[in-house]
Amino acid sequence: MPDELSTIERRVYHYLLDFLGEHTYQPSIREIGKRFRIKSTKTVSDILQSLADKGFIQRDPARSRGVRLLGYSTVGRMQPVPFYGKIAAGEPMLIPENRDRYITLDRTFVPSDDCFFLRVAGDSMIGRGIFDRDYVLVNPSARAGDGDIIAARVGTEATVKTLQHRGATIVLEPANPDERELVITPNDDFAVIGTIAAVFRPFHDAAEESDEAGAPPL
Secondary structure, eight states, rough: OOOOOOOHHHHHHHHHHHHHHSSSSSOHHHHHHTTTTOHHHHHHHHHHHHHHTTTOOOOOOOSSHHHHHHTOOOOSSEEEEESSSSSOSOOOSSGGGGGEEEEEEEGGGSSSTOOOOOOOOOTTTTTGTTOOTTTEETTTTTTOOOOOEEEEEEETEEEEEEEEEEEEEEEOOOSSSSOEEEOOOTSSOOEEEEEEEEEEEOSSSSGTSSSSSOOOOO
């Protein structure tokens, strides 16, 4: 297990990830120093060596850009998946203005190219293992059937519930005895956004470490 990173090591490591994703090559030692206002190239080199010693990178100290991120691939296996901070009313529900960022996943976990992430707010699905602030991977290409967990739009609100049909009525069932089911009639403004393909649960809030934030009302 790699050793815990210091604050500056974590920031430099994330910078290496972001820079490589944007430029397809690594920043130089001087570029890293400029980014973090570190005047000494030796200090930057020491930080990179610590990242190497802790198992996050491999490096060639003789080269200015001699860094390789362990476990990172820019081709073949990875796919960026958009994360939407909120859902728009009506069609289309997913608009660029509401796209906060992309979350890159191994394609093993992405069932279709049009998948996207939403973030849960509330505990209505705790009985199905979906908790407040979990990220849910939504697959709009999958056909939703009774018993499936779906993301749906009801009016201007989005929600994650279990889908059930009762005649002409659609029922969105929570998995929490303290929550009420939602009964959808043919006259209601309702749309299935997609089925829930996966749940990702961070045990820290990355928004506290960056300027990225936002959670849709699900």
